[in-house]
Amino acid sequence: MGGDLAAVVLAAGAGTRLRPLTDVLPKALCPVGNVALVDLALDRVRPLTAHVAVNVHAGRALVEGHVGGRAHLSVEEPVALGTAGALGRLRDWIDGRATVVANADAWHRFDLGRLAEGWDGCRARLLVVRDPARGDFGPWRYCGAALMSWAEVRGLPAAPAGLYEASWRRLADQGGLELVTARGPFFDCGTPPDYLAANLAASGGRSVVGEGARVEGEVVRSVVWPGAVVHPGERLVECVRVGGDLTVRAGPGAGASTLRTGGRA
Numbered sequence: 001m002g003g004d005l006a007a008v009v010l011a012a013g014a015g016t017r018l019r020p021l022t023d024v025l026p027k028a029l030c031p032v033g034n035v036a037l038v039d040l041a042l043d044r045v046r047p048l049t050a051h052v053a054v055n056v057h058a059g060r061a062l063v064e065g066h067v068g069g070r071a072h073l074s075v076e077e078p079v080a081l082g083t084a085g086a087l088g089r090l091r092d093w094i095d096g097r098a099t100v101v102a103n104a105d106a107w108h109r110f111d112l113g114r115l116a117e118g119w120d121g122c123r124a125r126l127l128v129v130r131d132p133a134r135g136d137f138g139p140w141r142y143c144g145a146a147l148m149s150w151a152e153v154r155g156l157p158a159a160p161a162g163l164y165e166a167s168w169r170r171l172a173d174q175g176g177l178e179l180v181t182a183r184g185p186f187f188d189c190g191t192p193p194d195y196l197a198a199n200l201a202a203s204g205g206r207s208v209v210g211e212g213a214r215v216e217g218e219v220v221r222s223v224v225w226p227g228a229v230v231h232p233g234e235r236l237v238e239c240v241r242v243g244g245d246l247t248v249r250a251g252p253g254a255g256a257s258t259l260r261t262g263g264r265a
Contacts (some may be wrong), residue, residue, distance in 0.1 A: 008054075011026075012057035012076050026058045044112050054072070054074070079160060084166035098148065100147050110127060119147055128180065220238070
């Protein structure tokens with residue numbers, strides 16, 4: 001299918017719910033298991049096709065510099081175009097191909113090759129997990145990967161719009177939507193608790209310490225970003241440490257992130 005398929009990694013979001021982490025890095029570059037989210041998404045789509053695009057808006061310069069020549073870059077200015085608008089903006093680049101769409105902020109271990117197996121190329125096919133509390137289609141929650149036909153993509157607007165509103169809701173009503181269930185953990189990394197949970201899932205429950213970080217205190221089920229410092233006498237529990245003094249509480253039920261400068265967290 002590779003020659004007839006394009007891949008679009010959606011990486012333009014501002015990540016406002018993930019602040020203050022996204023005040024330091026755009027969400028697409030926040031590391032999970034010490035790998036930037038956008039790199040994990042690129043790794044998921046590469047086995048399906050060599051034709052890969054990444055849309056950019058928030059943190060444009062940093063994301064462009066990070067992705068470099070590894071993918072076609074679609075710059076969205078002056079505003080981000082949303083999930084549907086991103087595909088509309090890329091219409092000429094997609095140029096008649098079916099498209100696999102992958103959210104950069106979706107963390108899971110599902111093989112997208114399985115999502116493409118037996119696909120008829122017509123009905124939109126979405127990866128979902130069972131989550132009745134947050135379901136998008138009854139009890140099924142979309143988890144950041146989809147296959148869409150060219151017939152559907154070519155009609156999307158190059159203007160701010162979401163795929164659910166511009167396409168999927170109508171297709172669901174018409175029976176033109178197919179849901180494929182993913183097994184295993186899924187996190188959308190949209191909030192500090194989900195971001196921490198993704199890191200712990202990636203590490204098997206151990207704290208994740210980035211390259212060049214210095215840990216002189218104690219870390220428990222926490223994430224220490226590359227180059228960050230945990231000072232002597234500090235004890236971080238279910239937190240994310242950035243730099244030398246930014247601490248974000250991120251345990252389950254943490255609600256709004258609490259910032260601490262030094263001390264215990």
